Amino acid sequence: MPSVLPIALGNPATAHDPVLVDEVMELLCLRPGAIVVDCTFGAGGHAARIAEEIGADGLYIAIDQDPDARPFFDIFSMQATCQTRFIRQNFATALDELAEEGVHADAILMDLGISSMQIDRPERGFSYARQAPLDMRMDPDQQVSATTLIAESSEADLARWFREYGEERYARQIARAIVRRRVIDPITTTGDLVEIVRSAVPAGALFAGGHPAKRVFQALRIVVNAELELLPPALASAFRVLAVDGALAVISFHSLEDRAVKRFMRARSQGCICPPDMPVCGCGRSPEARSLNGRAVMPSAPEMHRNPRSRSARLRAIVKLDAA
Ligand SMILES: C[S@@+](CC[C@H](N)C(=O)[O-])C[C@H]1O[C@@H](n2cnc3c(N)ncnc32)[C@H](O)[C@@H]1O
Known part of the structure; x- marks a missing residue:
C-alpha cells in the first residue's frame, strides 16, 4: 500500500516541483x-x-x-x-x-x-538531514538497501563508490571508518552514517562544500538503485x-x-x-x-x-x- 496520499497534484506540501x-x-x-x-x-x-x-x-x-x-x-x-x-x-x-x-x-x-x-519523506532514508532507517530504495520490493550495502560491501568497494559516484575527497577515510564501526555496532540509520562521516573527515572539511555526508549519500543512492x-x-x-x-x-x-x-x-x-x-x-x-x-x-x-x-x-x- 503506497504511503503517500496526495491531497492534489501540485500540492507544495507533498509534491515535486517539476524541472525544465x-x-x-x-x-x-x-x-x-x-x-x-x-x-x-x-x-x-x-x-x-x-x-x-x-x-x-x-x-x-x-x-x-x-x-x-x-x-x-x-x-x-x-x-x-x-x-x-x-x-x-x-x-x-x-x-x-x-x-x-x-x-x-x-x-x-x-x-x-x-x-x-522521496527526499522529503524521512522513512525512505534518502536524506542526510533526517534520522531514519538507512534504506534509499526507490523500489521497496528490491532486495538490497543502503543498510545491506554498508554492512556487506568491502572497504575497497565503498571507497571506490564514494570517490567515483560521490566525488568524495575523503572516500578512503570514510570507508575505513565504516568498516571499523560495523564490527562493533551495526550501521542501520541515516544518523549513524552521518556521524561516521563527520568523525572521518578532517575538522576543516566539515564546513566546506555543503553537508559533509551529501556526497556519500549520493554515491550510496546511485549504487542501491543501480x-x-x-x-x-x-x-x-x-x-x-x-x-x-x-x-x-x-x-x-x-x-x-x-x-x-x-x-x-x-x-x-x-x-x-x-x-x-x-x-x-x-x-x-x-x-x-x-x-x-x-x-x-x-x-x-x-x-x-x-x-x-x-x-x-x-x-x-x-x-x-x-x-x-
Ligand atoms: C526526478 S523524479 C521525476 C519527477 C517527475 N518528472 C515530476 O515532475 O513529478 C524521478 C522519478 O523517477 C523514478 N525513477 C527513477 N529511476 C527510475 C527507474 N530506473 N525506473 C523507474 N522509475 C524510476 C523515481 O522513483 C522518481 O519518482
Whole structure:
C-alpha cells in the first residue's frame, strides 16, 4: 500500500516541483494524438502539460518503480483528458516490454534521479538531514538497501563508490571508518552514517562544500538503485520504442549521468566514421538521430531561484531519423 496520499497534484506540501517543463515541451514538440512514454512519473509534474498537448486522442504511458507514485497517477488520470496507463516497474524493464508490445512512441521523457517526495519523506532514508532507517530504495520490493550495502560491501568497494559516484575527497577515510564501526555496532540509520562521516573527515572539511555526508549519500543512492548501470541499456531500449521522427528528452542531475546521456546521444547522431583522409565513405554509416540541442539546456536563473533543486539539471534531446 503506497504511503503517500496526495491531497492534489501540485500540492507544495507533498509534491515535486517539476524541472525544465517549458524547455521539455518545446523540444518534444507534441501534437494532438501523440503517444508519450514518461519513464519517471514521480508526482506527474510533467504529465499535466503533456496531457494538455496530446488531447483526447493521445496516449500517456507513465512508468515509475516507486509505489508512492501511484496515488499521484490516479489523481492525474482522473483529471487528464488523454488516455493513460501506469507501469510500476524499473524503466529499463518496462521499456523492453513496450518494445516487445510494438509500441511506437512519439516522445519519451526521462527525468532522472529521485523526487522531492522521496527526499522529503524521512522513512525512505534518502536524506542526510533526517534520522531514519538507512534504506534509499526507490523500489521497496528490491532486495538490497543502503543498510545491506554498508554492512556487506568491502572497504575497497565503498571507497571506490564514494570517490567515483560521490566525488568524495575523503572516500578512503570514510570507508575505513565504516568498516571499523560495523564490527562493533551495526550501521542501520541515516544518523549513524552521518556521524561516521563527520568523525572521518578532517575538522576543516566539515564546513566546506555543503553537508559533509551529501556526497556519500549520493554515491550510496546511485549504487542501491543501480542508477548508472541501468541508464545505457534503458536509453537503448527507449530508442527502440521511439517512432521515426519521435523525440527522446533526458534530464540528468549529476555529471556521470549527463556524460552517459551525452555519449549515447552523440553515438546515435554520428554518421560516417571513416578516417578524414578517405576519399569516399567506406563505412556506409548514416546517423540514426539528430540532436535537438547543441549544448545541454540548463534551468533559467528564475527557475533556479524558485526551485534550488533544479540547479544541477541538464536537459538533452534527440529526434530519431528514418535511417534507424
Ligand atoms: C526526478 S523524479 C521525476 C519527477 C517527475 N518528472 C515530476 O515532475 O513529478 C524521478 C522519478 O523517477 C523514478 N525513477 C527513477 N529511476 C527510475 C527507474 N530506473 N525506473 C523507474 N522509475 C524510476 C523515481 O522513483 C522518481 O519518482
